[in-house]
Every structure is written in structure tokens, then in C-alpha cells.
Amino acid sequence: MNPFAMAAANVHSMWRRFIGLTVLLAVAAAVCVTALGISDRADSAARDRVQEGTANRSVTVDRLMERTDSKPLSTETVRTLSGMPNVTSVEPRAQVSFGYKDQQVPGVLxxxxxxxxxxxxxxxxxxRTQLFPLHPGEIVLPKRAQGSDLTPLLGHSITVTTTRSTSAGQGTGVPVSVRVVGLFDPAWQLDGPDAAYADEATVVRWAAAKAGVTESEFTTSVGYDRITVLARTAHDVPGLLSDIQSAGYAATSLQQEMSALPGVLSLIHTAGQVLLVVLGLVALVGALVVTGALSRQRAREIGILKALGFGNRAVLTMFVAETGIIGATGAALGALLGLAGAAAAAAGLRGSSELAPYLPDGIPLPDPGVLAGILLLTLAVTVxxxxxxxxxxxxxxxSDAIKEW
Structure with a gap:
């Protein structure tokens, strides 16, 4: 009889003997699929959202007001920075104060x-749904500012007061009509406290009037307050930062303050790989122990097969084939349990606002290659x-086999 056919028949007839090994393999594979599914998706999301996110790819160029030798951040600067290697975008920022008050709002700056x-x-x-880019004359306010609720202003045209320079150190208030088209979370203060957002032309016009220059003079001589330069990848930031500083501009990057981040992300990735190795060793030891016990229990069967003329190779093939069938079954069950575990784990973790952004909407599966590797490794270590x-x-x-029985 064919050793492979005998192996399949043995597994079918003696399936109760193989339950322990099958369960061990299934649990090991399931835990591995679940853990790697979550960690792999989290690792990928962390790299996309953090390491390759906007903050970690940005270089900030500041205008040093207290230094007379600092270069103005003019439109020429924007063109220069845009022409540097590995730059994807250049975003100039200008700020200018304005005031508003009415019967409900006692006054905000x-x-x-x-x-x-x-x-x-x-x-x-x-x-409206697509708010940015803003149209001329539109403004986005914080929901609350300096103790005042600005929610009632949404959708209305309001008159704010800007400043126009009249002489050195002197200015006068100028009423300007704008339309409030959006409200944002006031906790967002990355552009400074009490920031409001208007289209660039409006901000430049107000800033030029306050400085007592024309809009053209403002963008060429006074310049923007800050420029954010985005690199193509996080890896390009150090070189881009060096190029900008070499050109005579004061530049810093958030990546300098987050130097430990790549190591942390690598640690997460390495932890997943270590988990895979540990589970592989568990499956290997389990296969050794359980298969050895089964072999000793079946000594009489081995003796009968050898007496009937089965050679060492045929008996070995039969035993290994049996274990291969069990390994494949355990791996398949483990994959199914792992998918269910990953779905359940992801559903539970999505309840945390801190973790939800790092999990996909569906089942967080490992990459197809990783999943196939887990299943093949389960089968390989079993055999x-x-x-x-x-x-x-x-x-x-x-004779020895029959004696052992």
C-alpha cells in the first residue's frame, strides 16, 4: 500500500490521537496571525502616519526678527526653496492681528x-464640504476664543478691525468685511494661540497695510513669518535641512527632536519577528514531544509493518506524511482562528481614540507573504x-518493535 495513502487513512482512523498536536499547532498559528496582523498593520500605519507623516518630513524656516543680517522670507526665498532637491512643497506662513466685537462678543484679538x-x-x-482652499474674503475662526463663543458667527459676514500704519509706530483701525465659513477646534494651536485662517491674499494685504508697505513690497522685503518645506521622504530631511542652512536661512526640523522615533518603530517591527520565532519554537518542541510519544505508542504497528516487508523509508515516509497532514490541518485552523482573533482584537482596540487611527477599517491581516510564511513555517516545523x-x-x-510493545 502507498505510504501516503496509509498516512491519510491513519489520520482519519486515529484522529483522536492527533487532537493534541493539532490544537497546539492551531493555537500557535492563530496567536501568530493575530499578533502579526495587529502589529504589522500598526507598524505600517505608524510609519505612514508618523515617520513618513507631514511633521517628520517638514523643515521649518524662521525669520529672525532680532537679527539684522537674517534674510527675509520673500517670494524669491519661496522659489529658491522650491528648486532644492527632494522638495515636494513649500508653504509660506504670514500672520497679522485683527479684532472683533459685537453685542455678544465683548472683544477678541x-x-x-x-x-x-x-x-x-x-x-x-x-x-460647505470642501472648505479649503479658502476663497477671497473668507475666514475660519476658532469655536471659542478668549472666553467668547464664536459659534453664532458661522455663515455670517462680519466686520473686523485691522490696522493700517500711518507713521512709524502709529496706526489706525480699518473696518473690513469677511465671511465666517468654518469653525475649528481651539485646542489646535500649532500656528499659535488665537490663530484664525484666511486666504493668503487677504492675510498679505492686511499684513502689508500694518507694515505700511504695498503688498508687493511686503512679499519682497518684509517677507513671511515662517516657511514650512516638505521633503519627499523622512530620509531626505537631513540633507534638505543642510542645504537650507547652507543657503543662509535659520532652519530646524521636528525630526531632530524626534531622533528616537525610527528606533522605536524598528523595535515594534522586531518584536513581531521575535514573536514569530518564539511561536515557531513552541510548535517545533510540541511536534517533537507529541510525535515521539505517538511513535512509542505505535511500536507494535511498526513491528507488523516491518514484518510485512515495509522498509525503513516507507515507514519513515508514512510517519512524516501523517505529521504533515496534521501540520497542514493545524495551520489552516490556526489561520481561521487568527483571522477571527485579529477581527476581535481590532474591534476592541478601535474603542481607544489613541489606537484607532493605527488600525484599518477591516480585518488587520498580515501581508499575504507574511501570512503564507506563517502557514508554511507551521507546517515545516511540524515535519x-x-x-x-x-x-x-x-x-x-x-522483533525490537514487538518487544517494546
Missing amino acids: LYATTPRPSLLPPLLKTV IGAWVPARRAAQLSP
Whole structure:
């Protein structure tokens, strides 16, 4: 009889004997699939959202007001920075103060700011779905500012007061009509406290009037307050930072303050790989122990097979094939249990606002290659674990096998 056919028949008839090994393999594979599914998706999301996110790819160029030798951040600067290698976008920022008060709002002082496309404020309410880029004369206010609720202003045209320079150190208030088209979370203060967002042309016009220059003079001589330069990848940031500083500009990067981040992300990835190795060793030891016990229990069967003319190779093939069938079954069950575990774990973790952004909407599966590797490794360690006891059993002579029984 064919050893493979006998192996399949043995597994079918003696399935109760193989339950322990099957369960061990299934649990090991399931835990591995679940853990790697979550960690792999979290690792990928962390790299996309953090390491390759806007903050970690950005270089900030500041205008040093207290230094007379500092270069103005002019439109020429924007062109220069845009032409540097590995730059994907250049986002100039200008700010200028304005005031508003009415019967409900006793008075607030806000700062009109040019929005950065790469880092827009978190909107709470808007007059239209696609708010940015803003149209001329539109403004986005914080929901609350300096103790005043600005929610009633949404959708209305209001008159704010800007400043126009009249002489050195002197200015006069100028009423300007703007339309409030959105409200954002006031906790968002990455552009400074009490920031409001208006289109660039409006902000430059107000800033030029306050400085007592024309809009053209403002963008060429006074310049923007800050420029954010986005690199193509996080890896390009150090070189880009060096190029900008070499050109004579004061530049810093958030990546310098987060130097430990790549190591932390690598640690997460390594932890997943270590888990895979540990579970592989568990499956290997389990296969050795369980297969060795089964071989000893079946000594009489081995003796009968050897007496009927089955050679060492045929007996060895049969035992290894049996274990291979069990390994494949355990791996398949483990994959199914792992998918269910990953879905359940992801559903539970999505309840945390801190963890939810790092999990996909569906089941967080490992990459197809990783999943296939887990299943093949489960099968491989099972067969390898069975090889030594199966080889020892196959080498028994018929008389020794029957004696052991």
C-alpha cells in the first residue's frame, strides 16, 4: 500500500490521537496571525502616519526678527526653496492681528494666518464640504476664543478691525468685511494661540497695510513669518535641512527632536519577528514531544509493518506524511482562528481614540507573504519536529518493535 495513502487513512482512523498536536499547532498559528496582523498593520500605519507623516518630513524656516543680517522670507526665498532637491512643497506662513466685537462678543484679538495645506486645522463646523482652499474674503475662526463663543458667527459676514500704519509706530483701525465659513477646534494651536485662517491674499494685504508697505513690497522685503518645506521622504530631511542652512536661512526640523522615533518603530517591527520565532519554537518542541510519544505508542504497528516487508523509508515516509497532514490541518485552523482573533482584537482596540487611527477599517491581516510564511513555517516545523522520532521508530527491527510493545 502507498505510504501516503496509509498516512491519510491513519489520520482519519486515529484522529483522536492527533487532537493534541493539532490544537497546539492551531493555537500557535492563530496567536501568530493575530499578533502579526495587529502589529504589522500598526507598524505600517505608524510609519505612514508618523515617520513618513507631514511633521517628520517638514523643515521649518524662521525669520529672525532680532537679527539684522537674517534674510527675509520673500517670494524669491519661496522659489529658491522650491528648486532644492527632494522638495515636494513649500508653504509660506504670514500672520497679522485683527479684532472683533459685537453685542455678544465683548472683544477678541485674533491672528489671521495663511493655512498650510499639509497641516490644516481640525474643522468642527463648515458652510460647505470642501472648505479649503479658502476663497477671497473668507475666514475660519476658532469655536471659542478668549472666553467668547464664536459659534453664532458661522455663515455670517462680519466686520473686523485691522490696522493700517500711518507713521512709524502709529496706526489706525480699518473696518473690513469677511465671511465666517468654518469653525475649528481651539485646542489646535500649532500656528499659535488665537490663530484664525484666511486666504493668503487677504492675510498679505492686511499684513502689508500694518507694515505700511504695498503688498508687493511686503512679499519682497518684509517677507513671511515662517516657511514650512516638505521633503519627499523622512530620509531626505537631513540633507534638505543642510542645504537650507547652507543657503543662509535659520532652519530646524521636528525630526531632530524626534531622533528616537525610527528606533522605536524598528523595535515594534522586531518584536513581531521575535514573536514569530518564539511561536515557531513552541510548535517545533510540541511536534517533537507529541510525535515521539505517538511513535512509542505505535511500536507494535511498526513491528507488523516491518514484518510485512515495509522498509525503513516507507515507514519513515508514512510517519512524516501523517505529521504533515496534521501540520497542514493545524495551520489552516490556526489561520481561521487568527483571522477571527485579529477581527476581535481590532474591534476592541478601535474603542481607544489613541489606537484607532493605527488600525484599518477591516480585518488587520498580515501581508499575504507574511501570512503564507506563517502557514508554511507551521507546517515545516511540524515535519522537522517529527523527523527525529519518526526516523528512530522506522529503524526499529520487527522483533525490537514487538518487544517494546
